[in-house]
Amino acid sequence: MGDFELNPFYELIIDDLVNRKYSVVDCFFSEEEINLLRANLLLKQDLHSFKKAAIGQASSEQIIEEVRGDSILWLDEKEPDEVEQMYFNKVNHFLEYVNRTCYLGIQEGEFHYACYPPGTCYKRHLDIFQSDSRRTLSVVLYLNDQEWTPAYGGELALYLQDEHGNEREEIVHALPGRLVVFDSKSIEHEVKMVNHTRYSITGWLKTR
Numbered sequence: 001m002g003d004f005e006l007n008p009f010y011e012l013i014i015d016d017l018v019n020r021k022y023s024v025v026d027c028f029f030s031e032e033e034i035n036l037l038r039a040n041l042l043l044k045q046d047l048h049s050f051k052k053a054a055i056g057q058a059s060s061e062q063i064i065e066e067v068r069g070d071s072i073l074w075l076d077e078k079e080p081d082e083v084e085q086m087y088f089n090k091v092n093h094f095l096e097y098v099n100r101t102c103y104l105g106i107q108e109g110e111f112h113y114a115c116y117p118p119g120t121c122y123k124r125h126l127d128i129f130q131s132d133s134r135r136t137l138s139v140v141l142y143l144n145d146q147e148w149t150p151a152y153g154g155e156l157a158l159y160l161q162d163e164h165g166n167e168r169e170e171i172v173h174a175l176p177g178r179l180v181v182f183d184s185k186s187i188e189h190e191v192k193m194v195n196h197t198r199y200s201i202t203g204w205l206k207t208r
């Protein structure tokens, strides 16, 4: 492994992923980086209109607002702006580490900005499609402003199995700067109804 250097912070995330298939960390990006990413999202929202997100894939895509109410804009990894480049650098650095230590064979990512207006949600679902099972890790970064409070709703609920096979709901508040990484293939999840506009970047790390 030559120049391999153990990264204790990444190791914590990987331990979580191995032990419980999800991880929640609050300091992957600095507060300043989060502010830059949020400002960038708001700028893009003015320049390019975000599109109402669909469910399903390709020919079976449908927009059903009661099921999924966010609007999205895909990031172009080939032509990132400076702030997006910072995001990709950090995510790719983590990704290379995960590939070297866990042999997940992740080859590429896909990422979009998301905005959930008040009154919207994303009902319980799994992030893989029948026709495309390459998604391996889901990565969600919340870009809400610093005043965000749990009273705004929009929690991410992860549906987990306990050791007896019973289902348990793990609630994650969409606090600014919080990064949630989870197993795309096994963890069903849901975005609860929001009553305040909720911002994020969601990405998927995929095998080829």
Ligand SMILES: O=C(O)CCC(=O)C(=O)O
Binding pocket: 122, 127, 140, 155, 156, 189, 190, 191, 200, 202
């Ligand atoms: O924003 C979140 O907390 C999760 C979003 C999500 O589940 C998705 O976009 O597939």
Ligand SMILES: [Fe+2]
Binding pocket: 125, 126, 127, 189
């Ligand atoms: Fe999802």
